[in-house]
Amino acid sequence: MIQPVNIDYDGSANACRMHDVMLELIVSLSEDENFNTLVDGKVYKCSSSNIRRLSLQSSCVENDVMQDLMNKCSHIRSLSFFRENKETPHLPKFRYLRVLIFEDCDSLGNQHIKYLRFFCQLKFLRINSEGITELPDKIGDLKNLQTLNIHGSKIGKLPAAIGHLQNLLYLHVNSDVELPDEVGDLQALQVLSDAFSYNSIKFVEELRRLTKLRSIKQKDLWVLGGLPSLLKLELHLLYGPDERLIISSQLFQCLKKFKLKYELGGGLSMVCEKEAMPKLQMLHLRFKAMETKSNTGFELRLEHLSSLRHLSVTVDCDDATRRRVEAAEATIRNTVRIHPRCPTLEIKRKWESDMVKDEDEDEMERRECTIEEEEVQHQDP
Numbered sequence: 001m002i003q004p005v006n007i008d009y010d011g012s013a014n015a016c017r018m019h020d021v022m023l024e025l026i027v028s029l030s031e032d033e034n035f036n037t038l039v040d041g042k043v044y045k046c047s048s049s050n051i052r053r054l055s056l057q058s059s060c061v062e063n064d065v066m067q068d069l070m071n072k073c074s075h076i077r078s079l080s081f082f083r084e085n086k087e088t089p090h091l092p093k094f095r096y097l098r099v100l101i102f103e104d105c106d107s108l109g110n111q112h113i114k115y116l117r118f119f120c121q122l123k124f125l126r127i128n129s130e131g132i133t134e135l136p137d138k139i140g141d142l143k144n145l146q147t148l149n150i151h152g153s154k155i156g157k158l159p160a161a162i163g164h165l166q167n168l169l170y171l172h173v174n175s176d177v178e179l180p181d182e183v184g185d186l187q188a189l190q191v192l193s194d195a196f197s198y199n200s201i202k203f204v205e206e207l208r209r210l211t212k213l214r215s216i217k218q219k220d221l222w223v224l225g226g227l228p229s230l231l232k233l234e235l236h237l238l239y240g241p242d243e244r245l246i247i248s249s250q251l252f253q254c255l256k257k258f259k260l261k262y263e264l265g266g267g268l269s270m271v272c273e274k275e276a277m278p279k280l281q282m283l284h285l286r287f288k289a290m291e292t293k294s295n296t297g298f299e300l301r302l303e304h305l306s307s308l309r310h311l312s313v314t315v316d317c318d319d320a321t322r323r324r325v326e327a328a329e330a331t332i333r334n335t336v337r338i339h340p341r342c343p344t345l346e347i348k349r350k351w352e353s354d355m356v357k358d359e360d361e362d363e364m365e366r367r368e369c370t371i372e373e374e375e376v377q378h379q380d381p
Helices: 020-032 063-071 110-118 137-141 160-164 181-185 201-209 322-338 358-379
Strands: 002-007 013-018 037-039 053-056 078-082 099-103 124-128 147-149 170-172 191-193 215-218 232-239 245-247 257-264 268-272 282-288 298-301 310-316 344-350
Touching (some): 013 020, 110 137, 137 160, 181 201, 268 282, 298 322, 310 322
Parallel strands (some): 053 078, 078 099, 099 124, 147 170, 170 191, 191 215, 257 282, 268 298, 310 344
Antiparallel strands (some): 002 013
């Protein structure tokens, strides 16, 4: 009835899949016990005169229904908006809020976010609505905020006042959100996702101050290697390295899960030196198999990863020959075969239908050679 999914390196589940019958039972019990009030339609069920948690999941809540809700929400702790609604409650009234969620409410604009300064007890804030494009500087007054998730919004820049959130544990942003150097002041921060956009090298250096950071998605590998508490790292690159990628010794001493992905380029040459990533248990790689001018081949030396238990590799087959893809997979299998711990292996192919036939590639190369020869002859006097 309830199944864990997306199992992590430590056996914990990142999410659960629930049967519809179980979901209906949970919703019914939560309403009977006044644990949560769900509004999904023009009417709602609530026998209590004091609502603690309210979830608005309807786009057609009438004014009288909304007014009745507001009369029962003087001490509300959690407020969630799912979908747009023509009637929006007056947010400054909810001074005891601890959880605030905007999900797919594109009609809600920045005029609603300006009231954040009133929620001094707020611990969880999620904004997944394209109508919201900025955060007020007063967000720095939310001293109790532990989670800030703006993934899915149109917010393009975080204010410098973000550095005042000394209890912030989790920060999730879009990959194009500009991050200020003051992120380095978030001494309690444990998770930082999609930190791809910033203006200075100082920002990367500031990350070294985040001694409690356990999980990060970032693009500057070597600076991050010295973070003392980093457990999870997702590295997304636009271009693959043109030369051998070497993970030096003494880097990532606590890392347990590492994801490396790049979109362009071809081949993969990765070497882990002795004593590098000594606690790494799960390694996920994704790379393009196509041949490029850099002529990067396939080299994967992981024998010094003494704690490795699972290797997952996705081979992007787009514009690669079958011979090239099979060579990559052979290298991966040989890497696992000679590894002293014999980790489990999972290989996936992506865009397999877009592979180039070997004979087609040979013909393309012959044509290119012919064109080059003709150009040389034409240039000669």
